Amino acid sequence: MLDYNIVLIGFMGTGKSTVASYLHSVYAMDMMEMDQEIERREQMSISDIFKIKGEAYFRRRETELLREVSGKNNIVISCGGGTPMREENVIEMKKNGRVVLLVADPETILERVRFSENRPLLQGKKNVEAIRELMEERRAKYEAAADIIVDTEKRSMERICREIIEKITGMDENHV
Ligand code: S3P
Numbered sequence: 018m019l020d021y022n023i024v025l026i027g028f029m030g031t032g033k034s035t036v037a038s039y040l041h042s043v044y045a046m047d048m049m050e051m052d053q054e055i056e057r058r059e060q061m062s063i064s065d066i067f068k069i070k071g072e073a074y075f076r077r078r079e080t081e082l083l084r085e086v087s088g089k090n091n092i093v094i095s096c097g098g099g100t101p102m103r104e105e106n107v108i109e110m111k112k113n114g115r116v117v118l119l120v121a122d123p124e125t126i127l128e129r130v131r132f133s134e135n136r137p138l139l140q141g142k143k144n145v146e147a148i149r150e151l152m153e154e155r156r157a158k159y160e161a162a163a164d165i166i167v168d169t170e171k172r173s174m175e176r177i178c179r180e181i182i183e184k185i186t187g188m189d190e191n192h193v
Contacts, residue, residue, distance in 0.1 A: 018045075018091050019046065019090060019091045020090050020091070021090055021091075021113050021114060021115060022086065022087075022089065022090060022091070022092045022093070022094055022113055022114040022115070023040065023046065023092075023093045023094070023114065023115055023117060023181070023185065024094045024096060024110045024114035024115065024116045024117065025037055025093065025094065025095050025096060025117050025119060026096050026100060026101045026110075026116060026117070026118050026119070026159060026162060026163065027098065027118050027119035027120060027121075027159065028098050028120075028121075028126060028148075028151075028152050028155065028159070029098040029126065029130055029136055029138070029139065030121065030125070030126035030127075030129035030130040031098075031119040031120060031121045031126065031169055032119050032121065032129075032169040032177070033095040033096065033098075033119055034050055034095050035174060036093075036095070036119065036169070036174065036177060036178060036181070037050060037093045037094070037095035039174045039175075039177075039178050040093040040178055040181070040182075041093055043178065044093075044178070044182065046091050046092060046093045047089075047091055047092045047093070048092065048093050048094075048095070049082075049086060049092055049093075049094050049095070050095045051079060051082055051083075051094065051095060051096050051097050051100065052095075052097050054082060055075065055078045055079065055082065058078070059078070062135055063075070063135050063136070063137065064134065064135050064136075064137050066078075067137040068137070072137075076099070076103065079096075079097060079099075079100050079103075079106065080103065080105060080106055080109070083096075083100070083106055083109040083110060084109055087109045087110070087112040087113055087114065088112070088113065089113070090113060094110075094114065096110075098138075098155075099138070099155075101116075101158055101159055101162040102155065102158055107158075107161075107162045110162065111162075115164050115165070115185045115188060116162050116163050116164045116165075117163070117164065117165055117166075117167055117181055117184075117185070118159050118160065118162070118163035118165070118166045118167070119167055119168075119169050119177075120166060120167070120168055120169065120170075121168070121169050121170050122170060123145045123148040123149040123152060124145055125170055125171075126148050126152075127143065127144070127145055127148055130143065130148075131143060138151070164185075164188060165181070165184040165185065165188070167180055167181055167184070
């Protein structure tokens, strides 16, 4: 039982939701997948929210949701890929969270998102160049928000999650 949250950030397709499910089931953490929670509350897919209500509306829902959970603990929070782009969101994440940046190569990301119909920002941009460009645009903000960085490339979920827990626990020891 952790007295803080683990906040997973990273580009689309870096494995945030899968890592969150694993930590939820193996490490007995509560879990919140932000996109799913927003879809549940809005009764609409992410694509429809972007289409009908607009991206700005979606971004406000993300910030609200983070504010709700930042006072709690032992939750693994899987953010949307764009969540750390807003400074106020990063402040919320850090209130009671250790922020973990998941990374993968654009080629791997393309394979993971190729058949996804629910990623409006990649509509018509499902190619390595476009993914690399958006990743580069975002890199500085991702890295500035991160407490630790974990590569999800070609490794088992078990190893990835063990590394996350070890690095995060190490952070605690370094704080003492
Ligand atoms: C977005 C990523 C998506 C979702 C929305 C916007 C982004 O989440 O929040 O489509 O701006 O990168 P995933 O990273 O879970 O795909």
